[in-house]
Structures are given as C-alpha cells and as structure tokens.
Amino acid sequence: MKQLLRTIVIALVLTSCSDDDSEYVSYNNPELELTIPLDFPELNNSVYSNVPTQYGVELGEKLFNEKLLSADNTISCASCHMQERAFADYNTKGIGIEDRVGLRNPPPVQNMAFMQVYNWDGNMRKLEDQVLVPIITHFEMDSSILEVIAKLDADGSYSELFNKAFSGEGITADGIYNSIAQFEYTLISANSKYDKVKRGEGETFTTAEAQGYAVFQDKCISCHSTELFTDQSFRNIGFPLNPDQEEAGRARVTGEVDDYMRFRVPSLRNIAYTAPYGSFGQFATLAEVLDYLDAGVLEADNLDPILKDNDNRIPLTEVEKVNLIAFMNTLSDAEFIGR
Template identity: 35%
Template sequence: MKHLKIHIVLLLCVAIFTLSQCKPEPKESNPPTSVGTPAPITPPAGFPAMNIPADNPQTVEGVELGRHLFYDKKLSADLTISCATCHEQFRAFSDVDQVSTGVNGKIGRRQAMALFNLVFQEEFFWDGRVQSLEEQSLHPIVDPVEMDNTLPVVISRLEADSAYPSMFKAAFGDTKINEERIGKAIAQFERTMISANSEFDRVKRLSGNINAPFIEDPNTPGSKNNGFLIFTTERGDCFHCHSVDKDGAYLGGGFGQDLQFLNNGLKMDYSNDEGRKEFTNEASDWGKFKVPSVRNIEWSFPYMHDGSIPNLDSLIGFYNFGGFDNGNTDPNMKFAGNENGTRNFTAQEIQDLKEFLRTLTDYDFLEDPRFSDPFE
C-alpha cells in the first residue's frame, strides 16, 4: 500500500512537470495596419497642421491601392460608377452635374464637393457628419442614392480580383480585405491631393510677401491686384468666410472651427435640405453648410451645396446681391453692403474680382498624373 502511494505521488509529480512545460503558444499580435514603404507628406509652407491618424500612416503601396479603389466601379452596386465619377480631376475632383447622380439614375440632393487639401481638414461632407477621411470614404459606397452597395459585396469582388489581394498584402502585410483597410487606403490616397501651386501661390504665398503685386497680362482685361483687394477688404468682404492668412495659405474654409459651417443666405426656405441641422439637430445650424475653399474655383462649378449657381459670373452676382435674409443668414453677408445689403460692384470690380479668382487655379494639380485614373 505504501509503495502504491509513492507510485501515485510520483505520477502526479511527473504530470505536473509535464503540464508546466506545455505553455500555450504566445498569441500573435495584431498585424500592423500598414507595412509598406513610408511616403510622408510634406505640407506646403504656411499651411495648417495635417490630420493623419497614427494607425494609418502614408505609404507608397497604401496610396496606390487607394487610387485604384477611388477609380474602381466595383465599389458600386451595378458596376457603373466609382468615386471618380462624381469627383473628376479636371474639375478639382468635383462634379460636372448640378447634383450627383448615383446608380440606376438616382438623383441626390447635393453637389459633390471638390476634393483637395483634405489632409488639413477635420470634418467632411457639406454637413460635417463625419470626422475622418477613413469613415468618409466608406459612406458613398453604402449610400442608397450613391453607390447603393454593401461592404460585404465589395469585399467579395475585390477578393475575386486577380490584382487586389497582393495589393492589400503590399499595403497592410497580408491579403486580408476588409472594411477598415478599404477606408484606410482611400483615405491615404485622398490625403495626397494637395493643391498649392496656383498663380496666387507663386506670386504671393511662395514669395513670402502677401502684398507682392501680380504681373498683369496686358491682353487680359481687369486687374488681379484690385480683385485681390476687393476679396481681402470690406469692399467685398469675402475674407471673413474665406480667410487669407499672413502667408496667403488658406483661402478657407474648412480650417477654422469658427467658420466651418455657415448659412450664406442662399435660400429663404431650407425645408428640402436643412444642412448641418440634420446632423446636429440644433436649430442654430439650420441652413448651414461647410464653407468650401475658393482654390480652383474657376473649374469647380456649379457652386453651392445644391449646385444652383452655374458659373463665376452668377456666383459674384449672388454675393453682390448679398443673399436672402432668412433669419439665420450670417451677418457678414450684409456687412459689406449698403443699407439694403447689396455691394453694388461696378462692372470693372466684377471683372477684377473674377480675374483674381482665376489666379487660384492650380493647373499642376488638375493635371497631375499621380491623381489620374490608373485603369486608363
């Protein structure tokens, strides 16, 4: 009996020792979200801080993957449209149509916003309903009046494609394709869309002298210099909403939270689209929309959230009129005008202002092959 007890004790010791050596395999840490070749963005001098999340660093492979996804019609339910369908490069990545048309001819309510300098911005869409490009890039895919698709369908299409698994592996470390990685890749590509080389930039911002005169073209009527003064003084009062900082960098909006969303008196009635109020449910946001940049404004027509202003002449005419007093119109709309709120620009002032706005066109950006369709 004694020998039996000793035998049992010995067996227990052996078992305990054996189990102590069977340590569980260490859990594999989550694979890195980005493993490609670093491609840091160098911001133009004088521009605000960039918004690049730590878990989605810029890489050569991620940007190229995002570029392909941006132009790929596989993202839409019926394979007919891509992000680029409503954001065309030669129009500063805005839409040629008054409001965007989705799959099966569905008509949206709003004009597709121009896409550039997004890396400096914090809120997206006309109503600012999302706070990251990663999230923003996924919304049109599932929006029923845009691409009207589901992300599982998109993922399965990309998985079945001969090129995408290896592209995802190059960008993220393995061939897994999921919602998060799709959003991150498109966001990386969109962050590279920086426009900062217009005539205005070359003359005023890059020279370091915001008061440097434009070299006027004797064959072009109007004065760019005078247009700039109209824009940046109370004569036109454009600068209160489209600020020009000391380096001439911003030509906002979208960079200052105080001027992020405004009601510019475009309408008396916003019942069909209440703007930011639909997102915040705040009465003070009724009829407010994101203030767009005036960079590349020569090519980003039609204007306003509903595309209701067709060209530069009509745009200047609207601000010359001063907008409607709808009860929530920003006071700056009437600040520069007479007692009736109109600015009473002369014909020459209108021409001068138009000539200045044309100096904001960045042709290098509009034609940059890095942003073009990779499938062509």
C-alpha cells in the same frame, strides 16, 4: 513628416506534417512624405494614425477608380470626383447608379489632409469614416461593404496589393477605408499662380488680379481665410434654397434650429474648375454668384452677421466683380488637375 521605412515580417504557417515548417514573407511598405505647403494649417489628426504609404496610396488610387464599389459596377468615386474638375463634378447634384440624383453637389477632393471637417454639413471629422458613405448610400453606389469585399476578392487583382499595403491582412473593410483616405491625403493643391507669386518664383499679378486680390481681402477673407481659402466654419449666406425637403444644412447633423441651412464654407482653390457652385449647384458661373451676393440674398433668422450688417448683401461694382474673378482664377493649379 520624416520618411520612414517599415519592414514587416509576417509568418505564414504552411500545411505540412511538421509544426516547425514555416515561410516568412517580408513586406516593405515605405511611408510617403507629405510636402506641407507654406503657411498651410495643421494636418488633420487622422493623418498621423493613417500615414500614407507607397502601397496604401497605390491601392487607394486603384479603389478610387474602381466601379466594383457600386452595386451594378457602373460608377466609382472618380465618376463624381474628376481630376480635370479638381476632383469635383460638372453636375449640379451627384448622379449615382441608375441615374439616381443625390441631395447635393459633389465637393472637390483637394487638400483633405488639412481639413478638420468634411462634406457640406461637416458630418465627418475623419476621412476614413467618409469612405463608406457613398458605398452604402441609395442615391450613390447603393452597395454594402461585404458585397464590395466579395467582388474585390473574386477580381483577383487586389489580394496581393492589400497584403503589401496592410501587412498581409488581405482584403478588409478597414483596408478599403484607410487606403482610399491615404490616396486622398496626397491630393495637395498648392502650385497655382497665387502660390508662385507668394513664393517669389518670378510670377506677378496683372493689374486686374492685384486689384481683385485687394477686393478679396476687403470683402471675402472673413470667410475664405487661411491658405485653404476657407475658415471651415458653417454659415448661412442666404443662397437659394434646395427644393429637396431632406435638406437642412448643418442642422441635419446637429439637430439645432440655428444651424438650418448653414453649410461649410467651400475652399476657393481651383474654383475656376469646380462649377457649378453652391450646395446643390445653384449658380453656373462665378459671375452669377457675385451678382447674387451684390443684389441681395435671402433673409433668414440665422443669416450670417456679415450679410445682416450690410443689408443682406455684399456690395460689388461691376469692375470689382471682374477683378475679383481675375484674382480667383489665379488659384487654379493646372498641375493638380493633370494639365
């Protein structure tokens, strides 16, 4: 993506006795060049219509950390999406205002520019549309976009930044959605040990990591494919069921019985930082996940064929488990989490 420089001239008509008197304000807001990592998939189409810009990203980051987005001014996006956790959370389920407990585990916010669907059930295909959801959801921020706009306007520190980011349009709902999405588009993680090995930058796998990579390619890559380490498909892999009766997995979106308890395959990048694991934090450690898959998963009519064809399990020896975890740890990007 080529870096472009846009100069946007906005004419502001001053209140005076002459209609010809006017003042021109020029906003220079250069587009930011996203560095596309080696062999990453195509960008989401929305990135091309909401290209990250200098002030758009600056505004988006500020809003991502802004507690005024919540009804009682106590939580922000960053409250559940912490950089040190690869923008995920340490709770099994998301915790909103007044300690309200949500339905699912907050997923990490990484490599969003390359994802074609968002959330555990894939109910969003545009990141810009996702931004409103936590703001208005009862178990999250429980506010409204009009309330948020009013609070940002009263704060006094936002008007000029919105103008710089969006051609003098002031504080708007679209400005909130687009700027936060722009910031999230820049959260690209591709500098782990795995990446450095692949790029030939002097790193090499240990014996355990290399053997774990072989196990991964044999037993995991069918679902965790591409350089995102997810094929972005929806699968029922027989994990323990969420006791919340509101849960139905992908079926909450499609209404199809066959999608019951199917969830989007999560990325394994930065997996060492994103515990607990599963759609509602069923597992505290990676070892617990592998032990469960090895012992046998829950039966279901729509259980993924890979499991059905192997007696509802992914057989793993204890050595394979240790080595597989060693490999998955090479997907950790310390720079991305701010270390």
